[in-house]
Amino acid sequence: MAEDAVVTRPLGRLLRWGSMVLVAALALVVTAAWFSSRLPDRYNVMSMGTVDLGRTVSSAAGGHAGHGSVGAIAPGAATAARETSVRSLVTDPSLRADVVVDLVATQGRVRLPDGGTVDGFALNGETPGPTITAVEGQLIEVRVRNDNVTEGMTLHWHGVDVPNAEDGVAGVTQDAILPGGRHVYRFVAQAGTYWYHSHQVSDPQVRGGLLGALVVAPSDGEQGSTVEAAAPPVDVIALSHTYGGKRTLNGLAGESRVAAPAGSTVRLRVINTDPGPMPVWVTGTAYKVVAVDGRDLNEPGVVEDRSILVTAGGRADLEVTIPRGGAVRLQVAGASLVVGDGPAPTPARAPAKEVELLSYGTPAPLGFNPAAATRSFDYVIGRRLGFLDGKPGMWWTINGQMYPDVPMFMVSEGDVVRMRVVNDSGEVHPMHLHGHHAVVLSRNGIRASGSPWWVDSLNVEDGESFDIAFVADNPGIWMDHCHNLRHAREGLVAHLAYAGVTSPFVIGGDVHNTPE
Template sequence: MSRTGRRRLHLGRQRLRLAVACGATALIVGLLGVFWYNSRLPASYSVMDMGHAEYGGGPIGSMPHDGHDGHAGGEEPAADGAASAVPALTADQGGAPDVEMTLVARAERFQPPSGDWVDGYTLNGQSPGPVLRVTAGELVQVRLENESVAEGVTLHWHGLELPNADDGVAGVTQDAVAIGAEHTYRFVADQPGTFWYHSHQLSHEQVRRGVLGALVVLPQQATSPDADPPDADPADADVVALVHRYGGKSTVNGHRDDLRIPAAPNQRVRVRVINTENGPMSAWVGGASFRLVAVDGRDLHEPTLLEGTAVLVTAGGRADLEVTMPTDGSGVRVQLGGSAVVLGPASAEAAEVPRPAETVDLLSYGTPADLGIDWGTPDRRFDYDIGRRPGFLDGRPGMWWTINGRLYPEVPAYMVAEGDIVVVHIANHSGEVHPMHLHGHHAVVLRRDGEPATGSPWWVDSLNVSDGESYDLGFVATNPGIWMYHCHNLPHASEGLVAHLMYEGVTTPFVLGGPAGNEPE
């Protein structure tokens, strides 16, 4: 071949390679453009249009949710049933409330008890907001007024199993409360325990910056000599210890220094630890032994004494520690991450002790109790598999959390019918820990990494799932509604780690986005 021919052949090959490269690039750019375009969220959409329905082996209801009627799987529709709208799922509206409170939300610069100035939000001019203490069985009415929070605000009653209409989730159970507007929550607090409340509108910002407070439901006291004794001696001390970081500094009830609580020798003190942060926290006791008597508002069965052992409290979780004060009048330190509660006489010293190497294992702590439920033959079985992969979320490229391999909003809607026995297998393969919070229900831990639970029934609404861990959880679907099931590391939720538990026949008129600007995470 002549030199001219070889040159033409070489140029032709170069052009072909260039054309192939350009074509491949155009294909990749085109595909990325399609993924980008398809990931964009509309200005207004319903959670009922999100993702795909999963029925967990149970029947498909006769009234499938919009956007969730394409799931077949060979299952037959259930019997006809009437639809219920979320606003109708409320407590009895008749009668005067036993407990009534107004909370006024403001955007302002404020000083928590620590004395540090914070640019954030307050409730009635303070953060944390007022402690709401009620007795089990009381009808509670809380009016939320928004004085100056521009993005709107709501209140979610974290861990309390109340009717769906009062769950406080913007775009799912209500609209965010705009400036100058108000919203009234009305519910019966029928579960004794330690809970908390916080905004569920832009929660990753509003909770961090101050829209939160403690909620304590005390057990009913005995009313006659023949009645059962109360769960706690009225003479015992009861202490709320809400842990929150303001400006990166850890506080207890807003105090950066040790929170000192008077306690007499031999007195029992219940310390209600509430972790409002985005990650797990350790709690431990120096100067006395203690019992872990409750987790997430549920008492443990026959808890034993602990000493030289720490308790892990996940984000959003609660742990009630019971301490019996030493008879010699010395102090006791309850260490809560970087903060502490000191119990004892005013002059008592309580030296800091390092975190114990051991952590109590709730899979075996306490003794078993028969729950009367056959978890081996549930009506529904679901998988909630957490991962991470690159992709687009509302047009933004990045590494995002996935549920069962899919990015938000193409996530599962876990469909149940009232009365179903449900088992959820939750697994974490994402590289980070996730505190998983189920609204409106408590679930009992059945297994961790395949190992059966052997201790007290371990009920949770906020579960710490470390990377590489898996849990099998069981609950009975007794609270109709549309309920979030999301990571309570709230920035993770805003990055797509959100699904919903949906009851057949329940609909919602509320939308994400829209005129109210609803944005729960």
């Protein structure tokens, strides 16, 4: 027994010391992880993350993808002849504006169109803010003044492929507009349905109503109609937004109504400003999906007893003909819009099936060849335990890395770009690429077979993968992020950057730029 005690005491001490060393080592690892996750008070977005040069044509034949520190090639890449500041990427300043809009942003108690009030934000005293309308090719000039939005604000033109300086992203393309400050946006109108919203502290400001619709008619006066009509189609906006837990259409809860004569063709412009995907359906008649994300579909077919899924930030234009002696009901969960002068059809539950945009409509030329891509990227979304700016939690990852160690996808002007978006994170993500529209090539390995399906906001369910492609024809530094803006705030944000383009703006800094 004595010998056993002699042996046990040193062994016990050894185990205790080993445990203490292990705890100390774990504490050091955790402390190092915490410290390395802390973001500086000010930083240029081009100094963060990891350069991803993608897979080039040569790498597809046996080369490799290029990676490195952003600081290694940016600002200014070896392939660029000279550096270009985002400040210079503007619409020709000599052009005279065709449409001039003045907007004043305020914060406080806001009255909704249905008479209710919420704490939030308004533009010209309204939420949703004023609808901006124009004709394709016109130059829009929006003059913004921040009256009292304490954390500053900007306006981002969601889905419009504006010049980079007009993109409205605080800390990347401009400084936040502080209280009392002003900013002017100028861009040429592109036909389609769009919306605008703040991209400074964007999660609470968008939820709080700092947004509005932007509608641009084609220059020939047509609306992309596929139904012959004696008169031009009637435009009806259906902007969905949730205020205080209550979903509204155009700020109106429950059922609202818009007049339209029997027999008329109506283009229902659906805009989803909320953070999650939204099924939309029509009762009272069949319909056609004539556009998605501001781009017309080719030869769309008639849809009956199916809904169309509009993801966060996305838009869908539905075409209907008002029946004789009746009306049409556009429905979303919790709200509906009756269009027409006759009796309203009875509300119905959402159809069990959805429109399959992968095969809907008829193929048409893309204008470029995705098979000849010069650059290819992966955007793999995951989630893991770690620290984000010193805060512990389960955070989103991109290609296995947490913000700020996320990819900076580098391209050169003229590149044909392919990207595979994969969601292994456990939740749906509405992915939004600024400054570009991409065409969907396949989903889960099934190739697109219908009309070209162009998107700027793509709904990616958990377990799904998409192959998309676009031409790099709009130089700048562009966000590529989840439009569930809480997810973006939690690190689900990357950037697409053109070689040689630099930004003089910083995240944080004296004006506290906080794009998400």
